[in-house]
Each structure stands twice: as structure tokens, then as C-alpha cells.
Amino acid sequence: MVHKTINPKILYYGNPVILLTTMNEDGSTNISPISSSWALDHFLVIGLGAEGKAYENLKQRGECVLNIPGPDLWERVESLAACTGKEMVPPGKAAYGCVYVKDKFQAAGLTGKKSSAVSADAIAECPIQIEGKVRHIREPDYMEGIAIAEVEAAAIHAQEDIIKEGHHIDPGKWSPLIYNFRHYFGLGKELGKTARA
Ligand SMILES: Cc1cc2nc3c(=O)[nH]c(=O)nc-3n(C[C@H](O)[C@H](O)[C@H](O)COP(=O)(O)O)c2cc1C
Structure with missing residues (x-):
């Protein structure tokens, strides 16, 4: 197999989409699609643009819900791609046509659902909802405009028909x-099971 050294503009090599909900200053809930996340045990690490509303709310409230959509919701996720909960749209977002949207539930046709351990609402249409409390946030000095948040799962909810x-x-x-790489995919068929417990 021949490999070539490349220099791609983006490096989103295939992560699950998350609809991150956070509580705004007026008690309403904001929705931010993200794909930069991973989980280890009951801790989650998420990567956020520092100029977004999600980051502002996360810093202020220290709480969020990671709502995990299935492939059927991709168009609703995409409908929020150029929306921000920031009333004053930051220049970096305005540059790609991003607009302020106060009620992203209504904009995307999604339904809010009260959470049990955090203040932000969850999204009823997402089969998995992980309520989380922030443990640590940092803005690394080697990455301008990016923040990394470490979140501990406080309550986990799953749609009944996917639980065993x-x-x-x-x-x-x-x-x-x-x-x-900025395209939406569902997973294909199962290939096998790990021997790891
Ligand atoms: C599928 C998808 C994945 C995204 N992944 C991220 C991400 O991992 N981190 C991030 O900060 N923004 C990500 N974005 C961009 C944000 O959704 C976008 O900046 C949005 O305006 C954030 O809304 P907010 O300002 O209300 O938080 C992603 C967008 C889409 C559509």
C-alpha cells in the first residue's frame, strides 16, 4: 500500500455527532452540534470553539447534556450548523454566514425534555442523553480559539428499545x-465483537 504525505484543511476523521445542550442566562436551553468528543469510563472530553455560546454557557453554569442522535436526525443536525446562540454573532462565525437563533429547538424541529441532574434540557428525539457536570476547562496556549472541557457523567438516559x-x-x-470529514454517515453492519470485558 502506497501512502502519501498530505496536508488536509480539516481532520474530522469520523466521530459521533453530539447535540450539546447548555443553559442560557435566561434559563432557556441552547443546542450546539459538535463532533469533537471522546469518553473514558464515565468522563467525557469535548472540544469547543471558544467564541461559541456552548462554551460561554459551559463556563458559566458548569453543566451540559450530551444528546447523541441517530443517523435519522442528520438533517436536523445540519439545520443548526450555521446557527449560534450568541446574540452578537462573533466575526469568525459571521464570516461563514452563521446567524443568531434564539430557539434552536424550534429551528430544528426538536423537543426539549427536563433533565434530572443538570439545569439544561435534554433533547427527546436523541436515543442517548448524558447529563454532565464540568470538572475542568482549559484553553491551551498552543491552540488559539479552542477550549477543552472535561465533563463527568451525572445521569445517563437511553431510549427503552435500545437497552438490554x-x-x-x-x-x-x-x-x-x-x-x-464533514460528511454524515451511519454505521454499516456489525463486523465483530471485542474479547475485552
Ligand atoms: C456536525 C457538526 C459538528 C461540529 N463539531 C463541532 C465541535 O466539535 N466543536 C465546536 O466547537 N463546534 C463544532 N461545530 C460547529 C458548531 O456547531 C457551530 O459553531 C455552532 O454555531 C455552535 O453554536 P453555539 O455558538 O450556539 O454554541 C460542529 C458543527 C456541525 C454541524
């Missing part, structure tokens, strides 16, 4: 929406 044996997600019934 009481507390587990059935991977045969659940599949995330994947953001693959």
Missing part, C-alpha cells in the same frame, strides 16, 4: 450518526 439487560446499550439496535 437493564443497564446496557444493545449495539445491534443502536448506531450513532458519524461526522466523517
Whole structure:
């Protein structure tokens, strides 16, 4: 196999999409699509643009919900791509046509659902909802305009029909929406199971 050294503009090599909900100053809930995240045990690390509303709310409230959509929701995710909850649209966002949207639930046709451990609403249409409390946030000095937040899961909810044996997600019934170099994909068929417990 021959490999070539390349210099791509983006490096989003295929992560699940998350609709991050955070509470605004007036008690309403903002929705921000993100794909930069990973989970280890019950901790989650997320990468956020520092000029976005999600980051502002996360810093102020220290709480969020990671709502995980399935592939069927991709068009609703995409409908929020050029929307910000910031009334004064930051120049970096205005440059790509981003507009202020106060009610992103209405804009995307999504439904708010009260959370149990945090103040921001969850999104009813997302099969998995992870309520989280911020443990640590930093803006690394080597990455301008990017923040990294570490979040601890405080309550986890899953749609009944993807749960097996009481507390587990059935991977045969659940599949995330994947953001693959800025294109949306669903997962294909199962290839196998790890031997790891
Ligand atoms: C599929 C998808 C993935 C995205 N991933 C991220 C991400 O990981 N981090 C981020 O800060 N913005 C990401 N964005 C861009 C934000 O959604 C966008 O900046 C939005 O305006 C944020 O809204 P807010 O300012 O109300 O928080 C993504 C957008 C889309 C559509």
C-alpha cells in the first residue's frame, strides 16, 4: 500500500455527532452540534470553539447534556450548523454566514425534555442523553480559539428499545450518526465483537 504525505484543511476523521445542550442566562436551553468528543469510563472530553455560546454557557453554569442522535436526525443536525446562540454573532462565525437563533429547538424541529441532574434540557428525539457536570476547562496556549472541557457523567438516559439487560446499550439496535470529514454517515453492519470485558 502506497501512502502519501498530505496536508488536509480539516481532520474530522469520523466521530459521533453530539447535540450539546447548555443553559442560557435566561434559563432557556441552547443546542450546539459538535463532533469533537471522546469518553473514558464515565468522563467525557469535548472540544469547543471558544467564541461559541456552548462554551460561554459551559463556563458559566458548569453543566451540559450530551444528546447523541441517530443517523435519522442528520438533517436536523445540519439545520443548526450555521446557527449560534450568541446574540452578537462573533466575526469568525459571521464570516461563514452563521446567524443568531434564539430557539434552536424550534429551528430544528426538536423537543426539549427536563433533565434530572443538570439545569439544561435534554433533547427527546436523541436515543442517548448524558447529563454532565464540568470538572475542568482549559484553553491551551498552543491552540488559539479552542477550549477543552472535561465533563463527568451525572445521569445517563437511553431510549427503552435500545437497552438490554437493564443497564446496557444493545449495539445491534443502536448506531450513532458519524461526522466523517464533514460528511454524515451511519454505521454499516456489525463486523465483530471485542474479547475485552
Ligand atoms: C456536525 C457538526 C459538528 C461540529 N463539531 C463541532 C465541535 O466539535 N466543536 C465546536 O466547537 N463546534 C463544532 N461545530 C460547529 C458548531 O456547531 C457551530 O459553531 C455552532 O454555531 C455552535 O453554536 P453555539 O455558538 O450556539 O454554541 C460542529 C458543527 C456541525 C454541524
